[in-house]
Amino acid sequence: MTSAIDTREASAASEASPLGTSLLLVVTDVRLAAEGVVTITFVDPDGEQLPAWEPGAHLEILLPSGLRRQYSLCGSASDRHRYQVAVLKETEGRGGSVEIHDTGLVGKILPVDGPRNHFALAPSRRYLFIAGGIGITPIFAMIQALPEGADWELHYGGRTARSMAFVEELRSISSDRVHVVPQDAEGLLPIDAIVAAADADTAIYCCGPGPLLDAVQDARARLAPAAAFHFERFAASATRPAAADLGDDQTVEVVLARTGVTLEAGPERSLLDAIRDVVPAVPFSCTEGYCGSxxxxxxxGTPDHRDEILTEAERAAGDTMFPCVSRALTRRLVLDI
Ligand code: FES
Structure with a gap:
C-alpha cells in the first residue's frame, strides 16, 4: 500500500522538528500483523540507505498530533533500506497507538529519531527469550539476527492466538525452539519452570507487560541467579518507588551547555520540567524513566540515576541520564542540551 509523498508536509515537519530529531522518513506501508497490531514501514524519501541498527533498537516517532512515541524495530537489521515497527492499539493508552491505527499514515513524512538501543543483544552461549504480547517486537529482531547454529529458545505468551504477531514467521525460523502460549487456551506462561532452566551460560531476554517482567525478574532472582538478565519495559515497574517517595531531594543547578542557560530545579519538580521551561521542544514521552526519550x-557532575533503562555499568559510567526521573548527587550538572 503506497501513495505519493506530500512534500509540503515534509517541509512543515522539518520546521517543527524538536531537538534530537535526526531523520525525516516516509511511511510506505501499514498492514495488519495480528488482531489489534499493525506493522509500519518507513523508508528514506530519496531511497537512501538508512542508519544501521542492531536488534533491540527502537525508533522515536513524532506523530502528526505532536505526540512522541517509541517503538522497537522488528524487521531485519540487514535490510538497510527500510525500518519496520509494530504497534499494538491500546484504546486505554495515552493516544499514540490509536492515532497510528486510525490515521492514514501511508505517504506521510514523519520526523524519526534514532535508532537508539538500550536493549542490545550481548554475546552468549545460550539465549532464553521470553515475550509477552507486543513485547515480541525486539525479540523477533534478535532471533532473526542470530547466527545459524545459535542455541536459543523462545517462550511467547499472548491474550489469544489471533492477537499474537509474527507467530508464523518465528515458526518458519524454528518450529522446535518457538513455544507459543495463548492465554485463553493454555493459560499464562509457566515462568518458574521456564526460568529454572537458565544456567550461568544463559542470557535471558524479556520484553512485555510489567507483570510479566516482574515475574521473570523474581523467578530469575530465586531460581537462576547466575543467568544474565536483560529486559525492556513498556511501563514503569509496579515496584519502583514514585519519584516523590524517593527521599529528600535537593535543588540541582542544571547548566544546559548547548543552549547556554543555567537553571535551578527545586525538589518539587523534575529536572525535565525545569529544562522544558527553557527548551520546550526537548524530547520526552513517558516521564517515568522507562522509554529513553x-x-x-x-x-x-554525577547523576542520581532513577530510571529503568541503564545497566549498572552504564550508571557507573555516569555519562548519560534521564532527567524525567533522575536527579543529581552533585549540586551541579552540566548537560549536553
Ligand atoms: S521521558 Fe521516558 S525516560 Fe524520560
Whole structure:
C-alpha cells in the first residue's frame, strides 16, 4: 500500500522538528500483523540507505498530533533500506497507538529519531527469550539476527492466538525452539519452570507487560541467579518507588551547555520540567524513566540515576541520564542540551 509523498508536509515537519530529531522518513506501508497490531514501514524519501541498527533498537516517532512515541524495530537489521515497527492499539493508552491505527499514515513524512538501543543483544552461549504480547517486537529482531547454529529458545505468551504477531514467521525460523502460549487456551506462561532452566551460560531476554517482567525478574532472582538478565519495559515497574517517595531531594543547578542557560530545579519538580521551561521542544514521552526519550549526555557532575533503562555499568559510567526521573548527587550538572 503506497501513495505519493506530500512534500509540503515534509517541509512543515522539518520546521517543527524538536531537538534530537535526526531523520525525516516516509511511511510506505501499514498492514495488519495480528488482531489489534499493525506493522509500519518507513523508508528514506530519496531511497537512501538508512542508519544501521542492531536488534533491540527502537525508533522515536513524532506523530502528526505532536505526540512522541517509541517503538522497537522488528524487521531485519540487514535490510538497510527500510525500518519496520509494530504497534499494538491500546484504546486505554495515552493516544499514540490509536492515532497510528486510525490515521492514514501511508505517504506521510514523519520526523524519526534514532535508532537508539538500550536493549542490545550481548554475546552468549545460550539465549532464553521470553515475550509477552507486543513485547515480541525486539525479540523477533534478535532471533532473526542470530547466527545459524545459535542455541536459543523462545517462550511467547499472548491474550489469544489471533492477537499474537509474527507467530508464523518465528515458526518458519524454528518450529522446535518457538513455544507459543495463548492465554485463553493454555493459560499464562509457566515462568518458574521456564526460568529454572537458565544456567550461568544463559542470557535471558524479556520484553512485555510489567507483570510479566516482574515475574521473570523474581523467578530469575530465586531460581537462576547466575543467568544474565536483560529486559525492556513498556511501563514503569509496579515496584519502583514514585519519584516523590524517593527521599529528600535537593535543588540541582542544571547548566544546559548547548543552549547556554543555567537553571535551578527545586525538589518539587523534575529536572525535565525545569529544562522544558527553557527548551520546550526537548524530547520526552513517558516521564517515568522507562522509554529513553529524554536521554541527555552528562558533561559534568554525577547523576542520581532513577530510571529503568541503564545497566549498572552504564550508571557507573555516569555519562548519560534521564532527567524525567533522575536527579543529581552533585549540586551541579552540566548537560549536553
Ligand atoms: S521521558 Fe521516558 S525516560 Fe524520560
Amino acid at each position: 529524554c536521554e541527555a549526555r552528562v558533561l559534568e
